[in-house]
Amino acid sequence: MAIVEQISKVIDALVIILLITGLLASIVLAIREFHQTNGNWAERISGPVLIKFRITLGRWLLAGLEALIVSDVLHSIIHRTLNEVAIVGAIVAIRTALAYFLEREISHVENGNSART
Structure with missing residues (x-):
């Protein structure tokens, strides 16, 4: 079970790297969109740049x-008490709902963006 815990921690660390990379990539692509779009500053920043970001x-x-x-599921394998599984289940449900609405x-x-172009 120690290996599963370590894998779970590695996944958590990779998610941090993934999110930081995503933020940086989003900023870079938004800046590129800003320079490629015509119009005044306010129109560009609130329109195509914001959408791209x-x-x-x-x-x-x-x-x-x-x-x-995935990390939460691995945590549930390690912690098999009913209380722990309920907590992990609630976290998975919340994250799944967030993913769906996102x-x-x-x-x-x-x-909306493709309808305008």
């Missing part, structure tokens, strides 16, 4: 949430 960051967050769910929001932003 939200979509990119949302995808990275979704990947992180899904990886955290995916819906990303799709909504993408569809």
Whole structure:
């Protein structure tokens, strides 16, 4: 069981790296979009730049949430008391709901963006 705990900790560390990478990638892509878009500063920053940032960051967050769910399942294998499993189950349910609504929001932003172009 110690190996499962270590794997779970590695996944948690990788999620941190994943989220930081996602934030940096989102910023870089938003800056690139800012420079490629015409219009004044306020229009660009609130329009295509914000949309690009939200979509990119949302995808990275979704990947992180899904990886955290894997980590939670591994935690439930290690901690088999009813109380621990209930806590992990609640965390998985919350993360699954967040992932679902985040995916819906990303799709909504993408569809709204494609309808304008």
